[in-house]
């Protein structure tokens with residue numbers, strides 16, 4: 001199999017990962033379970049929104065010009081007013097109640113003058129279908145179900161929602177020195193990836209289906225990649241040039257198609273993306289924790305967005321201020337905090353330490369030619 005030896009530019013890696021996968025098949029889930037999922041089909045209004053002319057304020061629905069005589073009361077959800085209001089008639093009405101035919105306006109209690117002397121300037125009536133007509137397209141496929149989308153789906157009358165299946169991720173953490181729990185002894189490190197990758201996978205619409213902690217062993221790694229139903233296998237560590245770094249050789253043995261082998265960025269150079277025969281994906285994260293985080297936003301999350309069919313907005317761009325030395329042609333990803341109209345670099349970030357990233361709101365993408373104060377793309381962490 002072909003080995004892609006030279007590192008690809010960071011932006012190219014991002015694009016390759018985002019375009020690599022086609023969306024997984026759709027499934028229908030109850031509306032309450034749809035938040036965070038990605039719509040697989042367009043959503044249409046099941047009825048006019050609103051379904052009838054409705055009061056926008058509590059007060060009096062009036063017909064003709066004043067003075068008005070109050071002839072009854074209409075409540076939201078109560079029986080509609082029988083018949084039409086005649087000129088000079090009014091009904092007390094509550095916000096959301098159906099406005100009787102013949103009514104021309106709703107006078108809010110606070111300003112209502114039933115003598116008609118002051119008249120009215122605003123009708124305070126929400127017209128039937130003014131938000132949408134039955135059958136109108138409200139949402140397009142690819143839209144992530146946000147809390148507001150969930151509310152709109154309910155307004156549209158949806159009970160089950162067509163969403164993309166959530167990509168299942170197997171997390172394979174490698175390293176003889178890595179321990180899964182407790183305080184590490186000298187020579188050991190506590191695994192950072194189980195909690196960090198799980199959260200990043202969830203944020204990108206996937207789910208970590210299982211986790212495996214492996215010693216540095218090529219045979220065991222190959223078994224973990226070959227025998228799984230997961231859509232994506234994330235392998236941490238094992239990505240560099242050391243005697244125990246088996247990932248690339250194992251990928252070749254399994255006949256994988258390697259899309260990205262190394263990326264021209266700091267940190268996170270030894271990150272990789274490959275396709276296994278049969279359609280599963282492998283993302284290799286460098287073992288250094290901050291480098292691994294950079295690889296998650298560069299390769300793993302864009303791959304998951306492709307698998308969910310999510311139409312994500314472009315990264316926000318903001319002026320970034322900080323004392324940073326670039327190392328062109330490598331793109332630098334630095335932790336930054338949002339500070340109003342700009343972002344400030346959290347100093348002292350190192351590949352093996354998450355201390356800077358843990359204080360950050362985003363990773364800023366600093367490319368060749370950037371100077372302090374120039375705009376940069378932000379990969380949001382919060």
Ligand SMILES: Nc1nc2c(c(=O)[nH]1)N[C@H]1C(S)=C(S)[C@@H](COP(=O)(O)OP(=O)(O)OC[C@H]3O[C@@H](n4cnc5c(N)ncnc54)[C@H](O)[C@@H]3O)O[C@H]1N2
Pocket residue numbers: 173174175177178189190191192193236237238239240241242245267268269270285286287288289291351352
């Ligand atoms: N001769 C070379 N050496 C290295 C290169 C290189 O190009 N040539 N690249 C360096 C860079 S850059 C990185 S990043 C690391 C990547 O290493 P691996 O992905 O092979 O990972 P390991 O060697 O297993 O570990 C590196 C480092 O990270 C710690 N680690 C590993 N797994 C975890 C975990 N689950 N939780 C916390 N920390 C972890 C591990 O103890 C090591 O300290 O390679 C450089 N070397």
Ligand code: MOO
Pocket residue numbers: 265266267268269270286288291351352
């Ligand atoms: O780039 Mo490594 O990924 O220095 O930490």
